[in-house]
Amino acid sequence: MADNKRNSIAGKIATPNLKVGGGSNKDGIDADSNLSKAVGSRIKITCAPNNNVLEGTLFTACNLTNAIAINTAPAPPNPSAPLSSQPGDYHIIPFAHILSFEIVGSGERVAESTPGFNGSLPSISKVDLAALQAREEQTIREMKKKDAxxxxxxxxxxxxxxxxxxxxxxxxxxxxxxxxxxxxxxxxxxxxxxxxxxxxxxxxxxxxxxxxxxxxxxxxxxxxxxxxxxxxxxxxxxxxxx
CATH class of the missing domain: 3.30.250 (Rec A Protein; domain 2)
Incomplete structure (x- = not known):
């Protein structure tokens, strides 16, 4: 029963052409959901613990950290200016802190692109995990050297x-x-x-x-x-x- 409710919630979030409406997150958002398909959309979310409401562009949804990143910076004054040119004001929110959500707009995407990261604007590059691991190891070596x-x-x-x-x-x-x-x-x-x-x-x-x-x-x-x-x-x- 709980799995069915989570899958239903995930489906509501993931569908890019979802009708404007809200969704409850009482049971938490499943980390295996297709939330990434909504990347690039304008969303409004209510977050725990103080019922803070944030509205902005869904920049990414990470199934490794179970969190989303939302850019709440206002749209540029010139309507024709691309979204990628606007300054960023990013917030990282764990799935478990999302109390409710609402997709309020489709956002800006690459023409005729499929849902997900590939068509999002600004574009999201693939994370070089090997480079991150090498950086982490170098930082650890430097910290050990400093401690010595x-x-x-x-x-x-x-x-x-x-x-x-x-x-x-x-x-x-x-x-x-x-x-x-x-x-x-x-x-x-x-x-x-x-x-x-x-x-x-x-x-x-x-x-x-x-x-x-x-x-x-x-x-x-x-x-x-x-x-x-x-x-x-x-x-x-x-x-x-x-």
């Missing part, structure tokens, strides 16, 4: 030193130790006396020492108000009587 740059259980000052070194040298955390160029180790409390490296990495150690020393000198200068300025010579007034 944050020390666990270290002081704010230690993190600041790490960030300063990492601007010019490959730097990573090994527990609470700073590892620079995979050869130089800086241990807490991260002073010049706590820098260690193998004997054959003396050149790398000296370079890191200079970087750390420069960092502390700049920090000391900033905390003391910066480098002291040279005194300005004051002109001497001429003596009276020559």
């Amino acid at each position: 740059q944050k020390g666990k259980g270290v002081s704010k000052e230690a993190q600041e030193l790490f960030d300063a070194i990492s601007r010019t040298l490959p730097t990573r955390w090994a527990d609470t130790q700073i590892v620079v160029s995979d050869s130089v180790l800086i241990q807490a409390p991260y002073t010049l006396d706590n820098i260690r490296a193998p004997a054959d990495k003396a050149q790398a150690e000296n370079h890191v020492r200079k970087v750390v020393e420069h960092y502390y000198q700049r920090k000391k200068g900033a905390s003391s108000g910066g480098t002291a300025r040279a005194p300005v010579a004051m002109p001497i007034a001429p003596r009276k009587g020559g």
Whole structure:
């Protein structure tokens, strides 16, 4: 019984030449319905939880996310202007939030096109899922790399030193130790006396020492108000009587 009611609702939504009228969504819209056939039509929907009413062009209906996208931007002032030229004001609405709907116009479509995405205006391109997955994986890698740059259980000052070194040298955390160029180790409390490296990495150690020393000198200068300025010579007034 419930399936029959859902199928009936889906049919009402999907038919492009549907007569103007309303439909109830008490049982929810079936994700397998042909709602996509109404893409490009002008619709009016009432949404939960506050009975908000939206009217606009049905941009898409996604059976993967069980949601629709509706463009509620007003039509362009010039009636002859194509719908694709109008600015977008899009709303994403889950199927489950649609309380009622009404198709109020056929909308703009490609001449003699079949119902659905192929004839909708503006046209909808196929989503490149492989590109989206690659983008997602790249974002995850970047987030993991960024997280690895944050020390666990270290002081704010230690993190600041790490960030300063990492601007010019490959730097990573090994527990609470700073590892620079995979050869130089800086241990807490991260002073010049706590820098260690193998004997054959003396050149790398000296370079890191200079970087750390420069960092502390700049920090000391900033905390003391910066480098002291040279005194300005004051002109001497001429003596009276020559």
